[in-house]
Amino acid sequence: MWxxxxxLFQSINPYSAISFASMFISLLAFIASQLAARRREGGDYIQxxxxxxxTLKRNLCDAEARIEMQREQxxxxxxxxxxxxxxxxxxx
Amino acid sequence: MSFKELFSNEVYSKTGLARYIIxxxxxxxxxxxxxxxxxxxxxxxxxxSGIIYIMGGSKILTELMLIACSSLAxxxxxxxxxATLSSRKYAFLLLPQLWLLCASAGASIYAAYKxxxxxxxxxxxxxxxxxxxxxxxxxxxxxxIVMALLYLTAVIFxxxxxxxxxxxx
Numbered sequence: 001m002w003x004x005x006x007x008l009f010q011s012i013n014p015y016s017a018i019s020f021a022s023m024f025i026s027l028l029a030f031i032a033s034q035l036a037a038r039r040r041e042g043g044d045y046i047q048x049x050x051x052x053x054x055t056l057k058r059n060l061c062d063a064e065a066r067i068e069m070q071r072e073q074x075x076x077x078x079x080x081x082x083x084x085x086x087x088x089x090x091x092x
Numbered sequence: 093m094s095f096k097e098l099f100s101n102e103v104y105s106k107t108g109l110a111r112y113i114i115x116x117x118x119x120x121x122x123x124x125x126x127x128x129x130x131x132x133x134x135x136x137x138x139x140x141s142g143i144i145y146i147m148g149g150s151k152i153l154t155e156l157m158l159i160a161c162s163s164l165a166x167x168x169x170x171x172x173x174x175a176t177l178s179s180r181k182y183a184f185l186l187l188p189q190l191w192l193l194c195a196s197a198g199a200s201i202y203a204a205y206k207x208x209x210x211x212x213x214x215x216x217x218x219x220x221x222x223x224x225x226x227x228x229x230x231x232x233x234x235x236x237i238v239m240a241l242l243y244l245t246a247v248i249f250x251x252x253x254x255x256x257x258x259x260x261x
Contacts, residue, residue: 014202015145022142022194026187029244033251034179040252 142199200233
């Protein structure tokens with residue numbers, strides 16, 4: 001069987017084999033380049049998502065700080081309003 | 093720098109190696125086309141004979157194909173640094189030249205394996221087959237083989253920078 005296979009390979013025109021092999025290698029190179037490009041794009045996509053998550057976290061912290069500041073302002077204004085009402089009742 | 097780092101995206105993109113590899117392939121093919129135009133006897137040389145067989149033995153077609161493929165690759169080099177291409181355009185610009193380089197490298201490897209230069213086959217009866225040491229032929233044909241390998245790596249690694257794919261599913 002092996003001698004038959006060897007005879008088959010030897011009967012192939014070497015130049016035909018070379019041209020088919022070079023086409024096949026070019027095709028493999030194209031597939032490999034596509035896989036590499038998709039892998040890079042996948043990595044970039046993850047990086048963009050991570051950056052977006054970081055930005056959203058920062059925005060959340062800023063929003064929480066603003067809420068806390070406004071809460072303090074509300075407390076202060078409430079205290080001032082209560083004092084004003086009590087003062088008005090006293091004068092009346 | 094380790095071997096793995098040498099092929100990392102950062103190093104490969106920063107140094108722009110692919111550009112020079114592709115340019116050298118273009119110069120090689122333009123040179124072959126010019127030589128074939130000036131003296132058709134060079135068609136018997138081993139690397140060129142692989143391409144001529146693919147073109148059906150036609151000198152004019154081989155010259156045109158060499159010039160066309162090199163011009164497409166030069167068009168790719170002339171794109172600005174940040175430009176990205178679709179997969180089809182990337183393949184259209186670079187794969188034809190890779191195909192020709194692989195054909196030349198294949199013919200060189202075959203000649204080294206057989207132990208004689210292939211002009212004895214391309215012009216039967218005109219030349220006598222002279223057996224030479226395999227290393228002798230391989231030493232002479234190694235630049236073409238290395239060129240094809242470098243071009244192959246350039247096509248694969250440069251796609252990371254240049255090819256824009258569809259949305260990630």
